[in-house]
Amino acid sequence: MTEKIRVLIADDSAATRENIRKLMEFHSEMMVAGLAADAAEAIAKAKELRPDIILMDINMPGMDGIVATEIITTEAPQTSIIIMSVQGEQEYLRRAMIAGAKDYLIKPFTGDELVQAVKQVYNNAQRRHNVLKFEPKTVEPGKIITVFSTKGGIGKTTIATNLAVALAARTGAKVGIVDADLQFGDVALFLNVLPQATIADLVRDGDELDEKLLDSYLASYSEQVKVLAAPLRPEQAETVTAGHLAAILRTMKNSFKYIIVDTAPSFSDTMLTVLDASDLVLVVSAMDLPTIKNVKLCLEIMESLGYTDDKFKLVLNRANAECGMDVREVEESLRYAFVATLPSDGKTVVASVNRGVPFVVSHPDTAVSQSIFHLARIIASGDWKAEPEPRGVIHKIKRLFG
Incomplete structure (x- = not known):
C-alpha cells in the first residue's frame, strides 16, 4: 500500500x-x-x-x-x-x-x-x-559555449539552438542547452518542446543538485539534445541567482560534451557568472551602427574583465551587402575579426522559428545552415566527424532527428 x-x-x-x-x-x-x-x-x-x-x-x-x-x-x-x-x-x-x-x-x-x-x-x-548519486567520472568535463550580445533581437537564440543541434548531428555528442535569458527566454519555443519544468522549478526544488536530479528537469528535443528552459513567467527570474546558475553549469559539464547557453543582453550578476564560467563566449554582432556601437562597448568590458582573445570570438549575423557597409569595415571598427559570418536569410530563419524546427534540420543545404555547421566545426575541432557535404549532413540529420 x-x-x-x-x-x-x-x-x-x-x-x-x-x-x-x-x-x-x-x-x-x-x-x-x-x-x-x-x-x-x-x-x-x-x-x-x-x-x-x-x-x-x-x-x-x-x-x-x-x-x-x-x-x-x-x-x-x-x-x-x-x-x-x-x-x-x-x-x-x-x-x-x-x-x-x-x-x-x-x-x-x-x-x-x-x-x-x-x-x-x-x-x-x-x-x-530518491536521487541516486552518480559514480565519479573520469571523462573530460564538457565545454560551455555562451552566445551573448549586449543588443537584443540580434539572433542569439536562433544561433544557440541551431548550433546545439548541429553539434549533436556532426559529433554524435550529448548537447545541453541552458536558457539563461531568465525573463524572456524562447529556447523551448524555438525547438518546439513543451517543458514540464523550468530552471525556476529546479532551483526551488534542487536542494542537493546532482546530475540525476538535473536530468529530471530537462526537456528533450532529441536523444542527444536536452533543454533547461527559462522560467514561464518573467517575475520568476528573481528566484534564480548567480549561484544557482554557477552550480547548474558545473553539474551540466559532467553530463554533456557541449553546453550551449543562451543569454539576456545585459551585464547583470547572473550574466557575468555565466560569462566567467564559459569556455568560449560567442559575441554576436550585425551590420547596423547601433549594434556595432553596443558590441564595441561589450568587447571593451570583456577586455576590462581580463577575458583573453581565446575566451571570446565574434560572430556576424544577418550579413547583407545591401546594408551600406562591408564585413571588413565592421571588423576594423570592432578591432576583431569574425570567426563566422551568417548571411541574411529571413525567409529560411523566420519559417524555421515559426515551425519550431531548426533550419539546420529543415534546410541544411542553405548558406545560413552551412555557416552554422562551419561554426560548429570550429567549436568541435577534433570531435567533428568529416562527411561529404551537403549529402552527408542531410543523411546524418535525418537519421538523428527524423
Whole structure:
C-alpha cells in the first residue's frame, strides 16, 4: 500500500484549519498529521511530527509564515512548505520562494487546487530525495559555449539552438542547452518542446543538485539534445541567482560534451557568472551602427574583465551587402575579426522559428545552415566527424532527428 502524504496545517484561524482538514478527508492518499495555530507551534510540530508537507499561512500573530518557513527549511529540511495567503502580489511570492517555500496558494482556493499543489510538491520532493548519486567520472568535463550580445533581437537564440543541434548531428555528442535569458527566454519555443519544468522549478526544488536530479528537469528535443528552459513567467527570474546558475553549469559539464547557453543582453550578476564560467563566449554582432556601437562597448568590458582573445570570438549575423557597409569595415571598427559570418536569410530563419524546427534540420543545404555547421566545426575541432557535404549532413540529420 502506498504511504499517505502527511500534511501539517498551520493557520491562526480555527475555521480555516477545519475547512482544509475536511477538504483533505476526501482524498485517501493524504492525511492530516497535525494542526498548528501559530508559527512557533508549526516549527515545534515540524520537528516532532516530520510531516511531508506544511500548509503555512503567511499572516499569523507574532512570527509570520515566511520567517517560520526559513526556520523550518533549515531545521526540518525533509519537510516541504506551501505558503497560503490572501495576498497575490509578486513581492509576497518572491519572499516566500526565497524563504524556501515550494509553492504559493492564494486564498480562497478550491479543493482541486489544494490537492494538485500538495501532490506536485510531494512528488518533486520524492524525486529529489530518491536521487541516486552518480559514480565519479573520469571523462573530460564538457565545454560551455555562451552566445551573448549586449543588443537584443540580434539572433542569439536562433544561433544557440541551431548550433546545439548541429553539434549533436556532426559529433554524435550529448548537447545541453541552458536558457539563461531568465525573463524572456524562447529556447523551448524555438525547438518546439513543451517543458514540464523550468530552471525556476529546479532551483526551488534542487536542494542537493546532482546530475540525476538535473536530468529530471530537462526537456528533450532529441536523444542527444536536452533543454533547461527559462522560467514561464518573467517575475520568476528573481528566484534564480548567480549561484544557482554557477552550480547548474558545473553539474551540466559532467553530463554533456557541449553546453550551449543562451543569454539576456545585459551585464547583470547572473550574466557575468555565466560569462566567467564559459569556455568560449560567442559575441554576436550585425551590420547596423547601433549594434556595432553596443558590441564595441561589450568587447571593451570583456577586455576590462581580463577575458583573453581565446575566451571570446565574434560572430556576424544577418550579413547583407545591401546594408551600406562591408564585413571588413565592421571588423576594423570592432578591432576583431569574425570567426563566422551568417548571411541574411529571413525567409529560411523566420519559417524555421515559426515551425519550431531548426533550419539546420529543415534546410541544411542553405548558406545560413552551412555557416552554422562551419561554426560548429570550429567549436568541435577534433570531435567533428568529416562527411561529404551537403549529402552527408542531410543523411546524418535525418537519421538523428527524423
